Amino acid sequence: MGDLISLLPERGLETALRQVQQKNSEFKAAQRISGASGQLNYEISSTNTWDRTETVTAAVTTQMTLVVTMPCDGTQDWPEALLSLDIRANGTADANKFTYLNGMYAGTTYAGALGWSDGTNRITHGNMTRAYNPNTKTFTWTMDFFYKGTITYYAKATIRSSCGGNMTLMRTL
DSSP: OHHHHHTSHHHHHHHHHHHHHHHHHHHHSOOOOSGGGTOOOEEEOOSSSOSEEEEEEEEEEEEEEEEEEEEBOSSOSSOOEEEEEEEEESSSSGGGBOEEEEEEETTEEEEEEEEEEOSSSEEEEEEEEEEEETTTTEEEEEEEEEEEEEEEEEEEEEEEESSOBOOEEEEOO
């Protein structure tokens, strides 16, 4: 009886609609960089514990810009790359990771700013942009931070990419 019901024309239409819905979901879904998606996956980072460590001091809020650059190996015309930046302030413990600041920190009131503060010193994330140059096959991420007081920051960049390459992390401002 179950076999007869599956032969009804309405069932064929229902099956076709489910297949269309599945294909539509696949097209809309974010494409993962993994072996399961059929795409190679590279993790690009330095062997250093921290790529950049520096102490900065400012009596007023001052901008600092970090730039991560990744020249690709040239195996793809349009590769994909995702950056993760682990940045910590005045120590490398989990308590020194950036969190969302709500309230007054070092004389400024925040409502959900991503940053770190001990009440006197503070550093917050401002903006991040990503660019890809198809001629040189190079990704560039530019991240702005704002600090006041004395901050020793530790930064470690890791890139997940569909192509091989290397990366550098520098401070430009």
